[in-house]
Amino acid sequence: MVTVGRTLRMLVGAAAVACSGSTPPNETGADAANDGLEAQGTPSVAADASGGPTTNVAPVVVDNGPAGVQAVNTLYTTVTLCRPGTTICQTIDHIEVDTGSAGVRILSSLLEPALMLPRPMAADGNPLVECYRYADGYNWGPVATADVHIGGELAAAVPIQIAGGAGSTPIPSDCSSAGTEEDTVMALGGNGLIGIGFQTADCGGTCAGANPPNGAYYSCTSTACMVASLPIPQQVQNPVGLFARDNNGVAVRLPAIDPAGAATVVGSLIFGIGTAPNNGLGAAQVLTTDTTNGYFTTTFSAQSATGGPAATLVGFIDSGSLSYALPDTSIPQCSGSAALMGFFCPPMSLTLMATNTGHNQVSIVTSFSVAAADGLYGSGHAAFDDLAITDFGPGGYFDWGLPFFYGRTIFSAISGAMTPGGVGPYFAY
Amino acid sequence: MTSLHTGPWVFGVLAFGLASPSGALAALGGDAASIAADSATLGGKRQVTLAAGWEVHELRLPSGTLVREYLRDGTVFALAWGGPVIPDLRRLLGSYFDRYVKSPRGRPGGHHLRVVATPDWVVQSAGHQDGFIGRAWLPTHLPTGFDLDTVRAW
Numbered sequence: 001m002v003t004v005g006r007t008l009r010m011l012v013g014a015a016a017v018a019c020s021g022s023t024p025p026n027e028t029g030a031d032a033a034n035d036g037l038e039a040q041g042t043p044s045v046a047a048d049a050s051g052g053p054t055t056n057v058a059p060v061v062v063d064n065g066p067a068g069v070q071a072v073n074t075l076y077t078t079v080t081l082c083r084p085g086t087t088i089c090q091t092i093d094h095i096e097v098d099t100g101s102a103g104v105r106i107l108s109s110l111l112e113p114a115l116m117l118p119r120p121m122a123a124d125g126n127p128l129v130e131c132y133r134y135a136d137g138y139n140w141g142p143v144a145t146a147d148v149h150i151g152g153e154l155a156a157a158v159p160i161q162i163a164g165g166a167g168s169t170p171i172p173s174d175c176s177s178a179g180t181e182e183d184t185v186m187a188l189g190g191n192g193l194i195g196i197g198f199q200t201a202d203c204g205g206t207c208a209g210a211n212p213p214n215g216a217y218y219s220c221t222s223t224a225c226m227v228a229s230l231p232i233p234q235q236v237q238n239p240v241g242l243f244a245r246d247n248n249g250v251a252v253r254l255p256a257i258d259p260a261g262a263a264t265v266v267g268s269l270i271f272g273i274g275t276a277p278n279n280g281l282g283a284a285q286v287l288t289t290d291t292t293n294g295y296f297t298t299t300f301s302a303q304s305a306t307g308g309p310a311a312t313l314v315g316f317i318d319s320g321s322l323s324y325a326l327p328d329t330s331i332p333q334c335s336g337s338a339a340l341m342g343f344f345c346p347p348m349s350l351t352l353m354a355t356n357t358g359h360n361q362v363s364i365v366t367s368f369s370v371a372a373a374d375g376l377y378g379s380g381h382a383a384f385d386d387l388a389i390t391d392f393g394p395g396g397y398f399d400w401g402l403p404f405f406y407g408r409t410i411f412s413a414i415s416g417a418m419t420p421g422g423v424g425p426y427f428a429y
Numbered sequence: 430m431t432s433l434h435t436g437p438w439v440f441g442v443l444a445f446g447l448a449s450p451s452g453a454l455a456a457l458g459g460d461a462a463s464i465a466a467d468s469a470t471l472g473g474k475r476q477v478t479l480a481a482g483w484e485v486h487e488l489r490l491p492s493g494t495l496v497r498e499y500l501r502d503g504t505v506f507a508l509a510w511g512g513p514v515i516p517d518l519r520r521l522l523g524s525y526f527d528r529y530v531k532s533p534r535g536r537p538g539g540h541h542l543r544v545v546a547t548p549d550w551v552v553q554s555a556g557h558q559d560g561f562i563g564r565a566w567l568p569t570h571l572p573t574g575f576d577l578d579t580v581r582a583w
Binding site (some may be wrong): 339 | 490491492493513514515517518519520526529530531533539540541542543544546547553554555556557558559560561562563564577578580581583
């Protein structure tokens with residue numbers, strides 16, 4: 001249960017208050033009473049003072065999510081937003097951790113009005129509103145500026161999106177035609193989302209040129225919106241790239257779980273690659289990706305359960321996907337439940353193999369498991385390492401979703417960033 | 430039965446480029462008449478390819494996204510898209526769009542993959558900013574021998 005508290009604690013000027021950014025993401029509803037506005041004695045995080053090795057770690061959790069969501073394989077963390085340069089802050093838990101996008105998005109309905117985050121304007125002086133498109137829908141809401149604290153790190157004065165906060169301005173049809181509006185907790189599956197993928201900004205050059213076709217940013221009056229060009233630094237930013245340190249990428253570390261699933265899984269989102277004792281690449285192998293999409297190549301024998309020709313697929317690793325997704329017509333699919341259509345339901349669990357190859361020609365032979373989705377969902381658990389769904393045919397995608405993260409440390413390097421494993425973007429595991 | 434594994438592109442010997450500066454698109458389940466009548470276009474250049482038993486309409490949108498529609502007897506029974514921006518799904522999915530956006534989320538998917546599969550219609554959408562792909566089809570309207578693997582625009 002998540003209730004972003006309505007208790008305002010405007011303790012501005014009070015003695016140093018430990019930053020609430022350390023609030024565990026798996027807090028109970030009672031604990032969440034702390035989620036109201038609060039003041040911090042210092043914008044930096046208390047843990048910083050210790051100088052310890054854990055100042056670059058945000059706890060993450062896989063659980064059923066905010067009340068009513070009944071999330072599956074959704075990775076959450078806790079973020080503290082502050083009015084820039086002030087100690088007026090709000091901590092919000094159950095923020096989805098997404099390595100497949102860039103930028104912080106918070107649901108407007110959960111923000112304390114008193115937080116009063118400044119809202120930058122479009123070049124023409126009208127309010128600046130964004131349509132951020134996912135494969136399954138979109139967020140629609142204004143851009144705001146906040147100090148983003150997470151896991152002992154700070155991204156100062158970073159543009160974020162306030163999803164659902166555009167008031168009565170009609171959503172442009174070229175935005176709403178992208179799919180489902182995800183500006184509620186139920187639709188989004190969390191209280192917000194933090195995109196920490198390889199991109200530094202959420203749109204980039206596509207939105208920065210003149211008259212960008214289908215751009216993400218709009219200049220809005222109360223009655224209509226027009227696509228607006230927006231320079232990259234003013235776009236919603238991947239906060240990791242703006243940290244003073246540990247800013248070249250992230251690592252997601254989750255423990256291995258039982259094949260039958262787990263009710264709750266607690267892990268770590270570690271900032272930086274090779275910047276601290278706790279984020280070295282170790283034995284992880286680097287798979288470089290293209291700089292536009294962050295894709296590598298996955299070679300997978302469709303019908304590999306029985307042997308068959310290998311297909312070459314577009315591969316990506318994505319904590320924001322709740323299952324593996326792969327084309328395999330030989331594995332029986334679930335029947336009987338509309339909600340499970342497309343998921344695999346093999347009579348016995350399968351262990352399959354695929355090869356991931358980076359643009360650097362490094363290949364990693366990787367095994368993964370597929371179990372019957374109906375049995376997994378029937379367990380009521382939130383975390384599964386063997387949930388898979390069918391997707392596109394030849395030439396399509398192999399999505400290494402959250403099931404792939406259990407029992408691994410997976411690194412994602414930001415585009416153009418220097419790391420001990422080379423220049424990003426890349427994945428490593 | 431023809432060797433369909435070669436795909437409609439090899440079969441499309443009657444390809445003729447319309448190169449219309451304002452090609453229009455029909456919606457899934459819509460008919461060819463709606464293509465001609467549809468003046469509200471997505472822009473771009475359209476090309477029509479004839480295959481054995483069906484035809485393929487291809488449109489490159491100004492955003493760079495490619496859309497392909499597959500018609501038999503004048504009805505769109507499948508479509509696919511691929512490119513930097515998701516195309517106008519309200520237009521492409523037509524009467525199925527509302528059902529698509531209202532279908533249960535959270536199970537099949539996550540934000541970078543969405544699969545809605547019903548006996549009558551199927552939509553698959555995947556990817557992220559700058560790299561989206563997707564396809565949709567009507568399982569009960571597929572021509573005999575049609576290979577779904579050919580429904581792609583990537």
